[in-house]
Every structure is written in C-alpha cells, then in structure tokens.
Amino acid sequence: MRPTTLSIAAFQDQRAGTSGLRQSVARFSQPHYVAAFVQAVFDVLGHVRGKTLLLAGDGRYFSDEARAIIINMAITQGAAKIYLGKDGLMSTPAASFLIRELGADFGLLLTASHNPGGVKGDFGIKLNLKHGEPAPEAVTEAIYQRACQLDSYHISEAFIMPSLQECGHTVLAGTEIEVIDSCALYADLCARLFDLDAIAAFLKKKPMLFDAMHGVTGPYALELFHRRLGLPREYLLNLEPLPDFGGRAPDPNPHNLPDLAAALQQYGERVCLGAASDGDGDRYLIWGRDGFVSPCDSLALIAANAGRIPCLRGRLRGVARSFPTSRALDIVAAHLNILCYETPTGWKFFANLLDHNLVQLCGEESFGMGGNHVREKDGLWAILCWLNILAVSGESVDELLAKHWAIFGRHHFARFDYIDLEPEAARTMLEDFSRKLDSFIGYREGDLTITNAGNFNYRDPLNHSLTPNQGIQLLFGERARIMCRLSGTGTTGATLRIYTEFWQQDVEKPLPKPEPTTMLAIMAEGMLNLKHYCGRQQADAIT
Numbered sequence: 001m002r003p004t005t006l007s008i009a010a011f012q013d014q015r016a017g018t019s020g021l022r023q024s025v026a027r028f029s030q031p032h033y034v035a036a037f038v039q040a041v042f043d044v045l046g047h048v049r050g051k052t053l054l055l056a057g058d059g060r061y062f063s064d065e066a067r068a069i070i071i072n073m074a075i076t077q078g079a080a081k082i083y084l085g086k087d088g089l090m091s092t093p094a095a096s097f098l099i100r101e102l103g104a105d106f107g108l109l110l111t112a113s114h115n116p117g118g119v120k121g122d123f124g125i126k127l128n129l130k131h132g133e134p135a136p137e138a139v140t141e142a143i144y145q146r147a148c149q150l151d152s153y154h155i156s157e158a159f160i161m162p163s164l165q166e167c168g169h170t171v172l173a174g175t176e177i178e179v180i181d182s183c184a185l186y187a188d189l190c191a192r193l194f195d196l197d198a199i200a201a202f203l204k205k206k207p208m209l210f211d212a213m214h215g216v217t218g219p220y221a222l223e224l225f226h227r228r229l230g231l232p233r234e235y236l237l238n239l240e241p242l243p244d245f246g247g248r249a250p251d252p253n254p255h256n257l258p259d260l261a262a263a264l265q266q267y268g269e270r271v272c273l274g275a276a277s278d279g280d281g282d283r284y285l286i287w288g289r290d291g292f293v294s295p296c297d298s299l300a301l302i303a304a305n306a307g308r309i310p311c312l313r314g315r316l317r318g319v320a321r322s323f324p325t326s327r328a329l330d331i332v333a334a335h336l337n338i339l340c341y342e343t344p345t346g347w348k349f350f351a352n353l354l355d356h357n358l359v360q361l362c363g364e365e366s367f368g369m370g371g372n373h374v375r376e377k378d379g380l381w382a383i384l385c386w387l388n389i390l391a392v393s394g395e396s397v398d399e400l401l402a403k404h405w406a407i408f409g410r411h412h413f414a415r416f417d418y419i420d421l422e423p424e425a426a427r428t429m430l431e432d433f434s435r436k437l438d439s440f441i442g443y444r445e446g447d448l449t450i451t452n453a454g455n456f457n458y459r460d461p462l463n464h465s466l467t468p469n470q471g472i473q474l475l476f477g478e479r480a481r482i483m484c485r486l487s488g489t490g491t492t493g494a495t496l497r498i499y500t501e502f503w504q505q506d507v508e509k510p511l512p513k514p515e516p517t518t519m520l521a522i523m524a525e526g527m528l529n530l531k532h533y534c535g536r537q538q539a540d541a542i543t
C-alpha cells in the first residue's frame with residue numbers, strides 16, 4: 001500500500017436525512033464522493049487512528065466499491081481494527097448490537113434501507129456511534145459542514161481488498177481485520193431474549209412464512225428460523241441477498257410482497273402468520289389471515305402483551321413512539337400506568353431514552369419496532385415478539401388483534417404519500433400552512449372538531465436539546481389526528497406524507513361514513529392547498 005493524499009473539490013450535498021446519507025447510486029459512484037464523506041466522518045469523530053470500526057451493510061449494488069474505499073482509508077489512517085460480516089453482510093440491528101458487544105468505537109452501515117437497489121437505485125451510509133445508536137443530528141450536521149469544506153483525503157494506492165468469504169483474522173498494514181459470523185452472534189442474542197424452545201414447539205405445529213425480500217436477513221433467517229427454530233426451508237422465501245433485491249424495493253409493505261401473498265393463499269390455515277423484513281433488516285411486517293397488521297397496532301399490542309415476552313416481562317417502565325405513529329400505544333401505556341414518550345420521526349431520537357432506560361419498547365408507523373437490546377429498530381426481534389406471544393397464548397394474530405381492540409378501541413391509521421414533488425413548492429406549502437394553523441382551531445367536520453394545531457417541536461427530556469419543526473399536527477381531541485411532514489429518506493424531489501388517525505372507541509359500533517382516515521386526508525389536502533402549490537390531487541401511495 002502506498003499512502004497518498006488526493007485533492008478534491010468539496011461536495012455540498014452530504015447532509016444526512018432521517019437515517020444516514022442517502023443518494024442515488026449514480027451520485028454515490030462519482031469519483032471521490034464516498035471517500036469525501038468518509039473523510040468528513042473520520043475528521044468529525046476526531047480521527048480513526050487506533051480506533052475500532054465495524055463495517056456493516058445489506059449487500060446492495062455499489063457495496064463492494066464503497067467497502068473497499070472505506071477499508072483502504074481506515075487502514076491508511078491507522079485504524080487498529082475493522083470488524084466485518086461474512087461476505088460483507090451485516091444487518092443494521094446486528095451492527096447496532098455488535099458495535100457495543102465487541103467494543104467498536106463506531107460503525108458505518110452501507111445501506112439505503114428499504115429504498116430500491118441496483119444500478120438505478122439508491123445507496124446510503126449510516127453512521128452509528130459506540131452504543132450502537134444512529135449518530136445524532138449534532139454529529140451529522142458537523143459532518144455535513146466538514147464535507148462542505150473538505151479539500152483532500154488520505155488513501156493508499158495499490159490496495160488489495162481482503163477476502164470476506166470466511167470468518168477469521170488478517171492483519172493488513174498494521175490494521176487487524178476480523179470477519180465475523182454476525183448471524184450466529186445475533187441468534188445467540190435472540191436466544192437470551194426469547195423463549196426459543198416454546199417458539200420452536202409452536203412452529204412445529206403451526207409454521208410461519210417469512211420473506212427476506214432478497215435483503216440482508218436471508219442468512220439470519222436461515223440461522224435463526226431454520227437452524228435454531230427448526231422451521232423447514234420451504235417456508236422461507238427470497239433468502240438470497242441480491243444487489244438489486246430481485247428488482248423490487250425491499251420495503252416490507254404488502255404491495256412489494258407478491259410471493260408472500262401467494263404463499264399465504266396457498267398455505268391458508270396451515271401457517272400462523274406471514275412475516276417479512278426490509279433490505280437492512282430493521283423494518284418488519286406481520287401478516288395475519290385478515291390482512292397485514294398496522295405497525296401502530298402491532299406496537300400497542302406488543303406493549304399490552306409484554307408479560308408474554310421474556311425480554312419485556314416485568315420490565316416496561318416506559319414506551320415511545322414517533323409523533324406520526326398512532327396513539328394506540330398511549331392508551332396501552334395509560335392502562336399500564338407507564339409513560340409514553342412522543343419523539344420526532346427517526347430512530348436516533350429514541351437512543352437517549354433507551355440508553356437511560358426510560359423506555360424499553362419503541363416503534364414507528366414506518367414498520368419499525370425495537371427494544372432496549374439494541375439502539376436500532378429490529379425486524380426479526382419484532383417478529384420473534386409476535387411468535388412468542390402466539391406460542392404462549394395459543395391465539396391467532398387476528399384473535400389477538402380483535403381482543404386488543406375490544407379492550408382499548410381501534411386506532412384506524414393510514415399514510416398518504418405524494419412522491420417527487422418540487423421541493424421548493426412543497427416547503428413553501430408547509431410554511432404557509434404552518435402560519436395559518438391557528439385559524440383552523442374550532443373547525444368542524446361532522447362531529448369532529450379541531451381542538452389544537454401546531455408544529456411538532458421536541459425537547460429531549462434528558463439533555464433538554466430542542467429539535468424544532470418536525471412536522472405539523474392537527475388534533476381532534478383524543479378522537480382523531482392529522483399529521484404531515486416531508487420524508488427524509490427519499491433521493492429525488494420531495495415526498496409529502498399525510499398521516500391520519502381515527503380512534504374507534506367501541507369496535508362494536510360501525511365506523512362513520514365516509515371512512516374517516518380517507519376523509520381526514522382529503523380534508524388535509526384541502527387545508528394544505530396541495531393542488532395549488534404542488535399540482536397534485538391524490539396520493540401516489542397509501543399504506
């Protein structure tokens with residue numbers, strides 16, 4: 001290896017979104033783009049000399065190129081040790097766990113999560129710090145500022161990438177490289193958190209279907225569900241990680257899961273549920289006989305059934321949800337007499353609460369749920385929570401949900417996405433809307449009245465830092481809500497998300513007509529003046 005310093009013109013677009021730096025592959029593959037970002041990360045973290053770095057990823061297109069650049073730079077700049085997964089693969093939750101478990105100083109995760117992959121898809125780099133938590137905004141903002149001024153970086157010529165096909169150690173120019181079996185280590189963690197014997201016995205009688213969507217969880221599912229829980233391979237779909245995820249977005253919502261849908265039809269009553277996870281393994285989906293379980297309901301139901309899950313039993317002192325996530329969780333928390341925290345969208349806001357043990361369960365409407373075993377949402381963990389409840393209760397997904405709603409009422413929830421809007425127009429629309437919010441208070445639609453409206457500002461209860469303007473919400477007392485914000489994970493244009501929630505307190509009584517979540521979205525489109533600002537009349541996607 002021949003160390004050299006390369007001069008560059010600084011990149012001005014390396015500001016992290018909701019979760020890491022996410023751009024198109026075309027943008028990421030420009031000369032120096034990855035290296036510039038990585039140098040900015042190293043500089044902001046002090047330096048990499050003598051440090052231990054964990055490098056994870058979901059195997060998407062461009063991972064090999066990015067990984068080689070990062071390893072080269074880390075060795076050139078004197079890193080003590082680099083941990084990698086076998087074949088370069090490691091899920092986001094496993095990385096979060098292993099950063100802490102192995103004592104790494106930080107981790108870089110090569111993933112754009114649920115975004116599409118392939119040459120025309122997206123790439124991303126997430127930065128997680130030493131507790132395994134996503135870097136907070138103060139750090140990502142400092143990295144962005146550094147990247148805007150960076151004029152050079154340090155790398156070596158004649159670098160030969162070590163093989164990642166087998167677990168083991170090598171030393172390259174003074175840096176130890178260790179390839180680990182993250183699937184086995186992660187499965188060992190799950191064995192400490194859940195009653196795997198009870199789940200295995202249950203799955204023997206009533207197997208589940210799991211779709212890895214050609215993302216990173218394929219090898220984890222083989223280790224955990226097949227080898228440890230004895231689930232026959234025929235129930236595991238799309239296990240092989242592929243650079244383009246087989247051409248579909250690795251986003252576990254029903255629209256992207258035709259294979260799982262077909263298998264559920266085929267197996268019918270013989271399986272207990274269908275499940276899936278996303279590209280990097282942090283999101284999940286649960287699918288019962290009557291359809292998929294809303295992530296908001298799933299979170300509330302897990303909280304209510306915490307006593308049936310070994311790692312949560314007797315431990316729930318607090319729970320948390322992001323502000324657009326439905327208030328189904330709040331009702332359960334009140335019933336359990338524990339606190340429910342409301343945070344902005346983005347897992348990083350839960351990290352401090354988890355670190356200080358204020359909460360032991362948190363989740364988001366965007367198919368994410370996790371506990372305090374890691375500092376990321378964890379798709380397979382969420383699926384195991386469900387399996388443990390099914391194994392202990394003997395009830396089906398749909399029976400559990402029906403019982404839950406009978407006790408707590410049902411929070412109907414829907415998300416409406418308006419994709420690829422002109423960013424300036426979308427921002428102006430929200431700013432203008434925000435200025436008019438007071439005038440909506442008292443507005444009535446049927447028997448719903450707007451009782452409050454405002455921007456969602458978050459003050460961390462521990463460090464008291466303020467994160468303002470995280471979205472807008474209109475409250476109809478306890479009965480309903482409208483929330484809206486711009487997505488922070490897209491790579492082209494702006495995506496407006498309108499979220500609506502309606503609490504049907506008595507599920508025996510019929511839902512009002514027109515269907516409330518749609519009625520509320522139409523109301524929001526009108527109040528935002530969406531057609532005028534953005535030329536749109538209807539959502540591109542409804543979840």
Ligand code: G16
Nearest residue numbers: 018019113346347364366487488489
């Ligand atoms: C990321 C964050 C999540 C967030 C989600 C949605 O998920 O980690 O906390 O809920 O984005 O973000 P947005 O609504 O801004 O698109 P992931 O799975 O993409 O890393």
